[in-house]
Amino acid sequence: MKILVAGGAGFIGSHTVVELIGAGHEPVIMDNLYNASREVLSRIRTITGREVPFYQTDIRDREGMEAVFQAEKPEAVIHFAGLKAVGESVRRPWEYYDNNITGTLTLVDVMRKNGCKNIIFSSSATVYGDPAFVPITEDCPKGQCTNPYGWTKSMLEQVLGDIQAADPEWNVILLRYFNPIGAHASGLMGESPNGIPNNLMPYVTQVAVGKRDRLHVFGDNYDTPDGTGVRDYIHVVDLAKGHVCALKKLAPGSGLSIYNLGTGHGYSVLDIVKNFEEATGVSVPYVIDPRREGDIATCYCSAEKAERELGWKAQFGIREMCEDSWRWQKNNPDGYESAT
Numbered sequence: 001m002k003i004l005v006a007g008g009a010g011f012i013g014s015h016t017v018v019e020l021i022g023a024g025h026e027p028v029i030m031d032n033l034y035n036a037s038r039e040v041l042s043r044i045r046t047i048t049g050r051e052v053p054f055y056q057t058d059i060r061d062r063e064g065m066e067a068v069f070q071a072e073k074p075e076a077v078i079h080f081a082g083l084k085a086v087g088e089s090v091r092r093p094w095e096y097y098d099n100n101i102t103g104t105l106t107l108v109d110v111m112r113k114n115g116c117k118n119i120i121f122s123s124s125a126t127v128y129g130d131p132a133f134v135p136i137t138e139d140c141p142k143g144q145c146t147n148p149y150g151w152t153k154s155m156l157e158q159v160l161g162d163i164q165a166a167d168p169e170w171n172v173i174l175l176r177y178f179n180p181i182g183a184h185a186s187g188l189m190g191e192s193p194n195g196i197p198n199n200l201m202p203y204v205t206q207v208a209v210g211k212r213d214r215l216h217v218f219g220d221n222y223d224t225p226d227g228t229g230v231r232d233y234i235h236v237v238d239l240a241k242g243h244v245c246a247l248k249k250l251a252p253g254s255g256l257s258i259y260n261l262g263t264g265h266g267y268s269v270l271d272i273v274k275n276f277e278e279a280t281g282v283s284v285p286y287v288i289d290p291r292r293e294g295d296i297a298t299c300y301c302s303a304e305k306a307e308r309e310l311g312w313k314a315q316f317g318i319r320e321m322c323e324d325s326w327r328w329q330k331n332n333p334d335g336y337e338s339a340t
Contacts, residue, residue: 001247002026002072004116006059006107007080008052009036011191012122012180014044015240016078018189021048023244028072030065031081032058035194037336043188059103062110069114076118076250077111078243079104082152085198086126086294089149100152101159108163117170118250120243123157125178125232125260125299126150134266135302138176138258147294157258164256171254173246178232178262178301180239182321183328190328191236192335200272201233201321205329208282215284217269219291224298228269232262232300235316235324245312259306263314266300272318279322 003020007013008029014036020027021044029041029052041054053072057064059081082100083089089096111117127150128136129143145151157174164170181201183190197203206212220227242261249257267275273284307313316324332338 001076002028002074003247004028004030004068004072004074004077005080006030006077007036007082007122009033009038009040009054010080012177012236012239013080014040014189015184015236016080016243017044017052018047018184019237019240019244021050021052025244025247028053028055028068028074030055030057030068032056037192039336040189047184047186047188059107060099062106065107065110069110069116073114074116076120076247077107077116078120078122079107080122081107082122084149086147086149087292088198089147090294093148096148096152101155104156105159108160117167119160119170120173120175120246120250121156121160123174123176124150124153125176125262125301127154127157127176128299130296131299134298135264135300136260137302138260138305146296161256168255171250171252172256173250174256174258175242175246176258176260177239178234178260178299180236181233181325182235182237182316183324184237185324187327187331190325190332190335192332192337200269201325202329204273204276204284205325207284208276208280208326209329209333211333213285215273215286216289217286218289218295220288221291222297224268226268226270229295230266230268230298230300232265233267233272233318233321234262234314235321238314238316242306242310242312245306245310249310257309259310260301260303261306261312262301262303264301264303266298267318272322275318276322276326279319280326282326
């Protein structure tokens, strides 16, 4: 199947492209490179032996996307092209609503006008807000989101659900991610944020490699075993494989489906630091800062529905996530910029 991967040069998108190729699909990458590097294309080629078509196009650029659809005629879209940092979204809400919502509405309109009505949407556990219960199942009610990033995901789930209900030719899968970390086992691909990392693991690895003095831990007074926030961390390769499994479900008449993608285990920030130090032998000094606006105490999932209906289950543990993250950072101290 020919798949347009919007945001395919990013962290999760690039790993998904590799897994799509391994499963016999034909991915096409579309990315504006706002938080990604063109270098990832050569890394994908090295890993897979395949040259993947690439279009530097923004999802808000209707003419640019029309050109991609006319040239490639994809059968389905996997949509990763969104801004994704909780803290940044609190500071820059307009940019998040513009990119994530305006962009997705434009993408979906171009899709339907080109007869492509199959989409896998990159959603998030943040739609559960401060969850009603943990572990979180798909039956957990969506909550009051605590930040603009979360609201964009929640709103877009509603938009895609409404579109599918109005036109049953649409087949929509909403994948609610928990916290992706790790990297490709080759050490050639990993998370390479621009500027100061917004996510935990790249900050940990940048401290470990000497790029930053210490890790900033936001809050140690949550109602958790050690006072720091607890999250469900999932290896990015497991997450990528979840998309390949979801494609099998994306069949005519499949309608709307929702799945959590996580491990079902919660780890605190300090658990991650401890496991990283044990896995790598590298010390990670840290300092406790005030809580970050928009964060919650505990968030981890039950992924039993994905296992039951998609045949998918996370395979990698926290040790492998830490080892692979470190291998990537150690081999690429400046991320993809190390190659330039």
